[in-house]
Amino acid sequence: MATVSILPIYNSSGEKTYRALAGNKHSFGKTAGQALDALTAQLEDTEFSTLLVIQSFKPDGFFSAKQQEQLSELMSLWRLARDQGQELLPEQQRELEQLVEAELKAATARSATLLPEEKS
DSSP states (O other): OOOOEEEEEEOTTOOEEEEEEETTEEEEESSHHHHHHHHHTTSOGGGOOSOOOOOOOOOOSSSOHHHHHHHHHHHHHHHHHHHTTOOOOHHHHHHHHHHHHHHHHHHHHHHHHHSOOOOO
8 A cells, every 4th residue: 555645835926736645656736636636546456545644734743844845945946947857956856855755754653643552
């Protein structure tokens, strides 16, 4: 089963879109639902189940406001570079990948707080 993360992304004019990620697959949408629908169309039936956790995308103890802001800025730069047929600078690309990984870990940690503890 793939873990799916849906992240809000803000462009330079402040408009919000969403990016859905699962492994090496990703999609974008005007809403979280559109991004998820586009992503699930790419996944095999065995890669996606029906567990879905929706987060308000507000900063929390797992992923801070500063991290969210930096992720949004880097995603805007990434889209701009992509649209111009270019790539991010290597240090920007590394930071973007680290922030995406940190948000994935934060989402996993957030989800774990919702699951009941197993009794030994």
